[in-house]
Amino acid sequence: MKQHYKSWGLYPPAKHKNVIKLHWISDIPDLSRIETLVLPYGLGRSYGDNCLNNDNTLLDTSGISRFIEFDKKSGIIKCEAGVSFAKILKVIVPNGWFFPVTPGTKFVTVGGAIANDVHGKNHHTAGTFGKHIISFELLKSSGKKYICSATKNTELYKATIGGMGLTGLILWAQFKLKPINNAYIDAETIKFKNLDEFFELSEKSSKEYEYIVSWIDCTSRGKNFGRGLFFRGNHSSLDKSELPQPKPPKRLPFPFTAPAFLLNRFTLKIANAVIYRSQLKKHTKGIKHYDPFFYPLDSILNWNRMYGKRGFFQYQCVVPYTDGGTAIRQILECISKSGKGSFLAVLKTMGSVSSPGILSFPREGVTLALDFANHGEKTRKLFADLDEIVKSVGGALYPCKDACMSPEMFRFSYAEWKNFNKYIDPKFSSSLWRRVNKEKE
Numbered sequence: 236m237k238q239h240y241k242s243w244g245l246y247p248p249a250k251h252k253n254v255i256k257l258h259w260i261s262d263i264p265d266l267s268r269i270e271t272l273v274l275p276y277g278l279g280r281s282y283g284d285n286c287l288n289n290d291n292t293l294l295d296t297s298g299i300s301r302f303i304e305f306d307k308k309s310g311i312i313k314c315e316a317g318v319s320f321a322k323i324l325k326v327i328v329p330n331g332w333f334f335p336v337t338p339g340t341k342f343v344t345v346g347g348a349i350a351n352d353v354h355g356k357n358h359h360t361a362g363t364f365g366k367h368i369i370s371f372e373l374l375k376s377s378g379k380k381y382i383c384s385a386t387k388n389t390e391l392y393k394a395t396i397g398g399m400g401l402t403g404l405i406l407w408a409q410f411k412l413k414p415i416n417n418a419y420i421d422a423e424t425i426k427f428k429n430l431d432e433f434f435e436l437s438e439k440s441s442k443e444y445e446y447i448v449s450w451i452d453c454t455s456r457g458k459n460f461g462r463g464l465f466f467r468g469n470h471s472s473l474d475k476s477e478l479p480q481p482k483p484p485k486r487l488p489f490p491f492t493a494p495a496f497l498l499n500r501f502t503l504k505i506a507n508a509v510i511y512r513s514q515l516k517k518h519t520k521g522i523k524h525y526d527p528f529f530y531p532l533d534s535i536l537n538w539n540r541m542y543g544k545r546g547f548f549q550y551q552c553v554v555p556y557t558d559g560g561t562a563i564r565q566i567l568e569c570i571s572k573s574g575k576g577s578f579l580a581v582l583k584t585m586g587s588v589s590s591p592g593i594l595s596f597p598r599e600g601v602t603l604a605l606d607f608a609n610h611g612e613k614t615r616k617l618f619a620d621l622d623e624i625v626k627s628v629g630g631a632l633y634p635c636k637d638a639c640m641s642p643e644m645f646r647f648s649y650a651e652w653k654n655f656n657k658y659i660d661p662k663f664s665s666s667l668w669r670r671v672n673k674e675k676e
């Protein structure tokens with residue numbers, strides 16, 4: 236039994252019958268001969284169970300991690316699916332290129348980023364990562380390989396982007412990078428007192444800033460309700476001579492698996508207030524290296540251990556922006572009253588750039604993502620209440636952050652789920668897929 240392959244939320248626990256480490260894309264074992272169902276596994280940065288395959292087999296892709304081609308003039312890169320964003324950054328940034336879209340951690344693989352069709356701080360201008368994929372090769376369990384692009388095997392292309400590893404194994408991918416002048420961001424932080432201010436800032440900033448995101452104090456109530464910090468930025472256009480000396484990024488390990496009592500209503504309130512007050516001025520500007528700007532959490536290795544042995548959940552929803560953000564207000568009120576949540580709460584508006592993936596999560600509106608320690612039924616009850624609000628306005632939940640959503644909520648969130656079924660490889664499955672299809676593990 237291989238038990239050390241986990242998801243980022245450390246929940247649910249999974250026992251894999253087998254883990255097959257892949258090394259060469261030209262020498263993948265015959266998948267049809269594996270006794271159990273299989274699922275590709277990248278770096279396990281999905282929070283819930285969409286990277287787990289309880290009682291079945293994982294295909295660990297971290298060994299298929301070679302660069303194939305990088306055209307420094309056009310910014311088109313081709314690499315194997317197990318290459319991490321961290322490894323790519325080391326090559327592309329010194330050559331004046333950056334990811335067209337990046338999630339909030341660089342410890343993800345290209346295959347994982349396609350399979351969840353990840354989004355970043357520039358969703359309002361660039362859409363999802365899948366939008367920038369030129370082509371990829373998909374291996375089916377039959378042994379057949381398909382080159383997929385917007386014009387070739389199009390249906391499989393659309394099903395695999397955001398297809399959660401269920402359509403087959405992505406062997407390599409080719410995508411277009413964006414040009415940058417240097418490794419820095421002209422970054423600003425603005426304190427907002429409430430949600431009206433947040434929405435006003437979002438509207439103004441989305442026109443002039445490529446990257447926007449905010450942290451929100453999810454414990455705040457009364458006159459402080461909806462307060463937070465708004466981050467925005469653009470790639471810097473300064474010359475090399477004007478830039479600060481780069482410092483090696485600091486990496487602090489989270490020292491131990493924290494005891495559950497450490498995170499309670501009281502400590503959460505204090506932590507949130509400290510973060511809010513850490514910004515003394517209303518508005519600050521400065522030049523920031525891309526690493527702390529895009530990946531602040533990567534500087535604390537294994538921070539997921541702070542929620543204790545029972546692990547934690549993330550709840551990420553997107554809701555349309557209507558009536559001055561009523562739904563987001565209701566969701567935040569519900570969380571604040573519950574005294575749950577954490578100091579890692581992110582709020583962001585999403586733009587109208589459509590995703591190619593038929594099961595992609597991002598859509599126009601407002602997305603809220605926050606962590607919750609695992610308090611069993613109490614946490615699930617809160618999520619059920621939040622789901623009702625999300626449903627009432629036609630919103631959706633993000634499967635790569637999820638370990639709880641019901642089959643009903645999944646189908647509500649993804650109207651195309653029936654159509655998607657046609658493209659699933661019969662040999663591929665995941666713990667999440669069986670859960671949202673009500674099959675028993």
Ligand SMILES: Cc1cc2nc3c(=O)[nH]c(=O)nc-3n(C[C@H](O)[C@H](O)[C@H](O)COP(=O)(O)OP(=O)(O)OC[C@H]3O[C@@H](n4cnc5c(N)ncnc54)[C@H](O)[C@@H]3O)c2cc1C
Nearest residue numbers: 277278279280281338339344346347350353354399400405
């Ligand atoms: C700190 C942090 C911040 C994050 N911020 C964001 C964010 O801003 N936006 C966002 O969208 N997400 C975000 N995420 C989630 C993360 O980007 C996704 O879960 C991502 O897909 C993880 O990639 P991975 O390589 O670890 O894949 P895994 O988590 O291992 O797997 C994810 C899915 O990809 C499939 N897969 C992996 N490799 C392949 C392959 N070769 N072929 C086919 N399928 C494959 C798996 O089967 C699984 O379904 C964040 C996660 C963390 C921990």
